[in-house]
Amino acid sequence: xxxxxxxxxxxxxxxxxxxxxxxxxxxxxxxxxxxxxxxxxxxxxxxxxxxxxxxxxxxxxxxxxxxxxxxxxxxxxxxxxxxxxxxxxxxxxxxxxxxxxxxxxxxxxxxxxxxxxxxxxxxxxxxxxxxxxxxxxxxxxxxxxxxxxxxxxxxxxxxxxxxxxxxxxxxxxxxxxxxxxxxxxxxxxxxxxxxxxxxxxxxxxxxxxxxxxxxxxxxxxxxxxxxxxxxxxxxxxxxxxxxxxxxxxxxxxxxxxxxxxxxxxxxxxxxxxxxxxxxxxxxxxxxxxxxxxxxxxxxxxxxxxxxxxxxxxxxxxx
Amino acid sequence: xxxxxxxxxxxxxxxxxxxxxxxxxxxxxxxxxxxxxxxxxxxxxxxxxxxxxxxxxxxxxxxxxxxxxxxxxxxxxxxxxxxxxxxxxxxxxxxxxxxxxxxxxxxxxxxxxxxxxxxxxxxxxxxxxxxxxxxxxxxxxxxxxxxxxxxxxxxxxxxxxxxxxxxxxxxxxxxxxxxxxxxxxxxxxxxxxxxxxxxxxxxxxxxxxxxxxxxxxxxxxxxxxxxxxxxxxxxxxxxxxxxxxxxxxxxxxxxxxxxxxxxxxxxxxxxxxxxxxxxxxxxxxxxxxxxxxxxxxxxxxxxxxxxxxxxxxxxxxx
Numbered sequence: 175x176x177x178x179x180x181x182x183x184x185x186x187x188x189x190x191x192x193x194x195x196x197x198x199x200x201x202x203x204x205x206x207x208x209x210x211x212x213x214x215x216x217x218x219x220x221x222x223x224x225x226x227x228x229x230x231x232x233x234x235x236x237x238x239x240x241x242x243x244x245x246x247x248x249x250x251x252x253x254x255x256x257x258x259x260x261x262x263x264x265x266x267x268x269x270x271x272x273x274x275x276x277x278x279x280x281x282x283x284x285x286x287x288x289x290x291x292x293x294x295x296x297x298x299x300x301x302x303x304x305x306x307x308x309x310x311x312x313x314x315x316x317x318x319x320x321x322x323x324x325x326x327x328x329x330x331x332x333x334x335x336x337x338x339x340x341x342x343x344x345x346x347x348x349x350x351x352x353x354x355x356x357x358x359x360x361x362x363x364x365x366x367x368x369x370x371x372x373x374x375x376x377x378x379x380x381x382x383x384x385x386x387x388x389x390x391x392x393x394x395x396x397x398x399x400x401x402x403x404x405x406x407x408x409x410x411x412x413x414x415x416x417x418x419x420x421x422x423x424x425x426x427x428x429x430x431x432x433x434x435x436x437x438x439x440x441x442x443x444x445x446x447x448x449x450x451x452x453x454x455x456x457x458x459x460x461x462x463x464x465x466x467x468x469x470x471x472x473x474x475x476x477x478x479x480x481x482x483x484x485x486x487x488x489x490x491x492x
Numbered sequence: 493x494x495x496x497x498x499x500x501x502x503x504x505x506x507x508x509x510x511x512x513x514x515x516x517x518x519x520x521x522x523x524x525x526x527x528x529x530x531x532x533x534x535x536x537x538x539x540x541x542x543x544x545x546x547x548x549x550x551x552x553x554x555x556x557x558x559x560x561x562x563x564x565x566x567x568x569x570x571x572x573x574x575x576x577x578x579x580x581x582x583x584x585x586x587x588x589x590x591x592x593x594x595x596x597x598x599x600x601x602x603x604x605x606x607x608x609x610x611x612x613x614x615x616x617x618x619x620x621x622x623x624x625x626x627x628x629x630x631x632x633x634x635x636x637x638x639x640x641x642x643x644x645x646x647x648x649x650x651x652x653x654x655x656x657x658x659x660x661x662x663x664x665x666x667x668x669x670x671x672x673x674x675x676x677x678x679x680x681x682x683x684x685x686x687x688x689x690x691x692x693x694x695x696x697x698x699x700x701x702x703x704x705x706x707x708x709x710x711x712x713x714x715x716x717x718x719x720x721x722x723x724x725x726x727x728x729x730x731x732x733x734x735x736x737x738x739x740x741x742x743x744x745x746x747x748x749x750x751x752x753x754x755x756x757x758x759x760x761x762x763x764x765x766x767x768x769x770x771x772x773x774x775x776x777x778x779x780x781x782x783x784x785x786x787x788x789x790x791x792x793x794x795x796x797x798x799x800x801x802x803x804x805x806x807x808x809x810x
Contacts, residue, residue, distance in 0.1 A: 188528060208526040208533050210506060210624055215526050216603060218536025218670040249672065250679065285534060306528055330659045334694060337650040343677040344650045352536040352670030354567065359661040361568065376652060376694075 184275045187309045189262040191254050193301035198262030200269055203308060212304055214287025218352030220303070221245035221253075226312075226452045227280040230267045234452065235260070237415040237487035241349065242284055244413075248348035252299035253286045259307070266309040277311035281453055287351065312453065321478070323460030323469045324369035326449070328438055329359050331373035331381055335435065338410025346410025356384035370449055372441070372462070380405050380436040386451040387414025388436070390444035391473060400473075401430040403444075407490060409435070416450040418487030423480035433490060438462070446473050455481055502595055505587045505627045507580040509572050511619035516580030518587055521626055530622055532605025536670030538621070539563035539571075544630075544770045545598040548585045552770065553578070555733040555805035559667065560602055562731075566666035570617035571604045577625070584627040595629035599771055605669065630771065639796075641778030641787045642687035644767070646756055647677050649691035649699055653753065656728025664728025674702035688767055690759070690780070698723050698754040704769040705732025706754070708762035709791060718791075719748040721762075725808060727753070734768040736805030741798035751808060756780070764791050773799055 188203035201207060214220035223238040239256050246253045263282055270276040289295050289303035296302050338346035345352075359371045372388055373381040380388055382405065392401045402424055404417050421431050434440070441447050447459040447467055456477040458469040506521035519525060532538035541556040557574050564571045581600055588594040605622040607613050612620035656664035663670075677689045690706055691699040698706055700723065710719045720742055722735050739749050752758070759765050765777040765785055774795040776787040 186529070203528055206524040206526055207528050208524055208530075210521055210525050210603070210626055211504070212526075212533070213675075215530070215533040216540065216601070216669060216671075217675055218668075218672045219675050220672075222534065249676065283534070285528070308528055329661055330655070332651040332655040332659055332662045332664075334650075337648070337694065341648045341650055343647055343680040344673055345676050346650075348672075350536075350672040351534060352672035353534075354536045354538075354666075354668040354670035355662055357531075357535055357537050358567065358663050362661040376655065 184277055184311045187266045187269045189266045189307050191258050191262050191301075191305040193296035193298055196254060196258045196261075196301070198258070198265045198307070200265065207306070208304065209290055211290050212287055213289060213291055214285070214304060214351055218350060218354070219249075220285060220287030220351040221249055221251060221349055222286070222351060223284045223349065224452055225282045225284070227267065227282055229278060230271070230276055232263060232282060233481070233484050234415045234419055234487060235263070237418060238284065238452075240487075241413060241415060242286065245348040245350065246286065248342070248345055249350060251286055251288050252302050254300050254305055259284055262307045263309075266307060270309070279312040279317060281310045281312055283308045285351070320455050321458065321471075321474050323458045324449070325367070325461040326370050326372050326459050327363050327366060327368040328374050328463060329362065329371050330376060333375055333410065334377040335375040335379040335409045339408065344410070347407070347412060349412055359384050372449070374438065375409060378437055379409055380438060380441060381409055382411040382414075383449045383451075386449035386454070386457070387412070387417040388441075389417050389420065389448045389450050389456065390436075390441060391446045393445045399429045401432060403432040403434050403436065405436050406433040413489040414450055415487055416452055416455065416481065418489055419483075419485055420450065420456065420477050420480045422485035422487060423483045426485070427480070442467070446470055448474070448477065502593045502629045505584045507584045507625050509576050509580050509619075509623040511614035511616055514572060514576045514579075514619070516576070516583045516625070518583065525624070526622065527608055529608050530605055531607060531609055532603070532622060532669055536668060536672070537567075538603060538605030538669040539567055539569060539667055540604070540669060541602045541667065542770055543600045543602070545585065545600055547596060548589070548594055550581060550600065551799070551802050552733045552737055552805060553581070555736060556602065556770075558805075559731060559733060560604070563666040563668065564604065566660070566663055567668060569604055569606050570620050572618050572623055577602055580625045581627075584625060588627070597630040597635060599628045599630055601626045603669070638773050639776065639789075639792055641776040642767070643685070643779040644688050644690050644777050645681050645684060645686040646692050646781060647680065647689050648694060651693055651728065652695040653693040653697040653727045657726065662728070665725070665730060667730055677702050690767070692756065693727060696755055697727055698756060698759060699727055700729040700732075701767045701769075704767035704772070704775070705730070705735040706759075707735050707738065707766045707768050707774070708754075708759060709764045711763045717747045719750060721750040721752050721754065723754050724751040731807040732768055733805055734770055734773065734799065736807055737801075737803055738768065738774065738795050738798045740803035740805060741801045744803070745798070760785070764788055766792070766795065
């Protein structure tokens with residue numbers, strides 16, 4: 175019977191965390207929850223993660239909470255302990271089960287803002303801001319779109335590849351709510367006939383997508399294992415949890431792994447390029463600007479199977 | 493009697509604008525107003541302005557609404573017409589008058605977000621997002637701080653001075669809610685013993701403060717008029733409304749005006765440097781890094797008197 179509901183007709187479920195509800199409390203996401211003086215709402219001064227749950231099981235939960243903690247450290251925003259996030263997410267999933275409408279897949283967003291300026295929500299820094307998780311069903315259409323090859327434009331991110339090292343106040347490497355540029359880049363791509371974006375640094379290095387990590391492969395010759403490469407984190411990109419989980423499983427499978435300063439030319443020379451993200455998994459790139467790229471269904475399926483192993487993620491910066 | 497209330501004990505007043513209330517509707521800013529899926533709240537995907545009202549008269553209203561419209565155009569966010577913003581602001585000021593507690597000065601913030609993804613608030617693009625104005629009393633202490641010389645650190649903004657021209661998706665020149673970097677730069681300044689920041693481009697040009705415009709003066713020699721200079725807008729900085737109003741009045745007073753590509757060395761060589769903003773007016777810079785700068789009370793008072801004229805602002809990019 176549970177099979178009969180339409181997932182895109184199922185409502186979102188939201189759970190807030192505060193010092194009085196460290197295990198979370200359900201709220202209606204269609205009702206207003208944030209004050210207009212919350213720094214998350216008026217300064218993009220907050221951090222977030224987006225995770226994927228399949229049949230009620232959250233993928234890469236620890237990797238996302240680890241990255242949230244890293245963003246928290248870089249921004250100086252206090253966040254609740256892992257147990258609170260875990261309990262809040264579980265409460266949200268349980269709510270779907272109670273209603274009898276647990277979708278096959280959920281998008282689960284964790285958000286922490288600095289809260290209202292000058293009015294900490296608690297004396298405990300771990301609960302001084304505003305915190306919630308939002309669970310949204312992923313429609314069958316969105317899931318069917320996974321694996322469909324896309325066309326990507328290269329857009330200049332404005333920063334050079336060394337900006338992150340010399341200017342920590344740029345918050346490169348923190349996943350903040352200040353995403354207006356990422357959204358503008360995606361709109362620019364759509365308006366010019368592309369599906370997505372790969373950002374490049376002003377000095378010509380490959381960085382990341384606005385909501386994804388770049389991954390490329392070279393097939394091994396003469397029985398050698400394939401070699402996966404992703405841009406080095408020192409460029410200030412986000413450590414990708416999906417790329418990290420793929421690397422972990424690929425290492426166990428005997429593949430070679432590399433972190434590069436990468437140029438667009440190396441993308442064109444690769445045997446396959448993907449954009450990786452928690453909700454879209456590994457999306458094959460079939461075209462970059464006007465250059466057609468090879469795509470290989472089998473390789474994409476291999477990466478997807480790596481992801482299903484849900485191995486712990488260990489980034490070089492961790 | 494109206495003189496007896498403490499301005500910092502007076503509550504903020506908030507007015508929202510929507511298609512059913514194009515003239516605004518009062519709400520309690522201490523109550524939640526925003527959904528957790530509003531793109532302003534979770535993507536910093538919105539725009540704003542901060543204005544100053546003195547004795548219930550809004551300074552530079554048109555210049556702020558013009559800049560909001562420019563930000564709206566750069567981001568593709570629909571906004572209500574000027575009349576709506578004007579009516580909402582007047583409603584907020586009237587609310588203070590009705591309560592008998594109109595503060596001598598108010599900070600007035602205008603905010604427009606892209607609204608909830610996929611759920612426009614109206615079919616009319618001018619009312620499809622989320623819109624409000626927040627009026628907050630400016631305390632006597634804050635007002636007394638104006639004109640006090642400050643120490644400023646130069647921080648690399650990561651972009652070169654030509655990034656705005658070649659990469660419009662960076663939204664340089666739009667005043668968006670994605671202000672996490674601006675806030676981080678200010679925190680970095682305070683943590684290292686400074687009061688504020690002047691951003692420089694990665695190629696060494698002077699840009700702007702995180703919440704202010706840079707202005708410098710050279711006194712005229714032998715009876716020549718003084719010359720005011722501010723960084724050129726082509727660098728992607730915000731067109732300053734306070735700097736613009738000062739320029740308008742200075743032009744009428746026969747001063748010379750200039751827009752420069754400016755280097756830090758030119759700041760050190762100036763006769764006076766200010767950071768200009770709507771709430772702090774013209775703040776004298778007494779030190780940049782470890783270099784002491786001359787400050788001149790009389791010149792600052794002159795700029796303040798220019799501001800009081802509240803002349804129309806006309807930027808070279810307008």
